[in-house]
Amino acid sequence: MTMSTVSGFDEVELGDELPTDTPDVSMKQVTSFCHSAKHLFERFTDHDAARKEGFPGAIVPGIMSQGLLAAMIHKWAPGCTIKSIDTVFRGSLIVDSTITMTGAVTDTDDDNKTVELDLTIVAEDGRTGVIGTALVEFLN
């Protein structure tokens, strides 16, 4: 079942899906991220330069993709605390493309009011770009 938002642990059930999200990975947005991360490399911010390195176009930094997933979790469960997030960078995500993020609840812990999530980002051409997991804690 897809829940648009949850306000507490009791609203979460095993198997719940987070709302699918298509985050902004425009050149403007990625460049802004790169400035904040002091991560200024042309492969992230210049399509032509990235192509010269053999990429189809500028690519989204791996650490930004992790941040996009964290933001998706916060949208789903406002006020929650992400205790850990673990991502594997499987393939390139292209700047100015449409990417799709999904998540699902794979475990719940009543005692600690925590849930585990499986996370995925799929590229516009259907390839899986990022997979990951997160442990999320609820205050109530």
Add this chain to the structure above:
Amino acid sequence: MGVDVVVIDLIIAEIHKPCVQVLPSHRTAVSLPHLHPDWTYEMSQASSHQDLAPIRKDWVGVEFDWATFEMKADDMVAWAEACGETDQRFINAEHPDFQAHPGFTTHCMSGRVFPDNFPQIGGGFGIDGGKKVEVHAPIRAGDTLTATTTIADIFDKTGRSGTMIFIVQRMEFRNEDSELVSTVDWKMIKRAE
């Protein structure tokens, strides 16, 4: 995890040509030319089916780098906004619980990849296989974090494309009160050939 898939994709995705370095034959440790997580690293001598047990015994847990990082509100907000964050705790510096986004410390890279005299393991390119972040406590604007870097693990896995060696570099970040606030594990993958 499909290690073979990871390797094939990441060889394409994560090579950063300006950062390619070749270890000198006398095996001294080298520094990254820039604090950059999307890097690649080429060994000058490939080793074949190396027994990792003695290497693990000697190197896992070795602390080899130390650095400090200032947490600036503007950067914290810009990072969170660029990630599409909507929670005011991360994008409003005036919020009473304003704090860094969970992965903010992933951009605070150690200046060195390996300790001095670290042995050559595997061959070919080293690939950024991903990052795990543990959030222990909120990071606040104005904090100065002290990071220590260790070799956290060395292990291998075998998939369809052969055996791969994983070297895990761990950075632990502590605030001025010596409180552990963040741990980042950075997995480097190399071919065991």
